[in-house]
Amino acid sequence: MTEEREERRSTAQDEIRFYMTEELISVDSRASATEAAQTMYDYVQGSVLIEKDGEYIGILTEGDISLRVISEIKKPIEVQVKSIMSQPIVSIEMNKLMAEAFLIMGKHGIRHIAVKKNEQIIGMLSIRDFSKYYVRKFSKRKK
Numbered sequence: 001m002t003e004e005r006e007e008r009r010s011t012a013q014d015e016i017r018f019y020m021t022e023e024l025i026s027v028d029s030r031a032s033a034t035e036a037a038q039t040m041y042d043y044v045q046g047s048v049l050i051e052k053d054g055e056y057i058g059i060l061t062e063g064d065i066s067l068r069v070i071s072e073i074k075k076p077i078e079v080q081v082k083s084i085m086s087q088p089i090v091s092i093e094m095n096k097l098m099a100e101a102f103l104i105m106g107k108h109g110i111r112h113i114a115v116k117k118n119e120q121i122i123g124m125l126s127i128r129d130f131s132k133y134y135v136r137k138f139s140k141r142k143k
Helices: 003-012 033-043 062-070 098-108 129-141
Strands: 026-028 047-052 055-061 091-093 112-117 120-126
Touching (some): 026 033
Parallel strands (some): 091 112
Antiparallel strands (some): 047 055, 112 120
């Protein structure tokens, strides 16, 4: 294989779509922080999208719950997620490269980014997904 073709193939395999989580987990904007935390636990995810009238309006992470509920000694059952969610939802198109996603996440100080296709959220990419990416990328180099 020519070096140019190998580079194109390598770049294509660096696209976000190969590493994102496609299952979208969400809770209603009126849900409590307790419900959101339970949903994250049930799905083994560190974030949930916040939904209102069928649209995603924000994102809530484990960190948001820690910083905006627990550290302020609020009762999670009494806190609605719409009051502690992060918005707007930071996103990136699915055909972009992992390196670009990493830079955007660093710029915004976030660990979860929504993945879009034609302006519609179709998946999530978390900091954990980068471990899969680097394992795959560097294990191929050794061959």
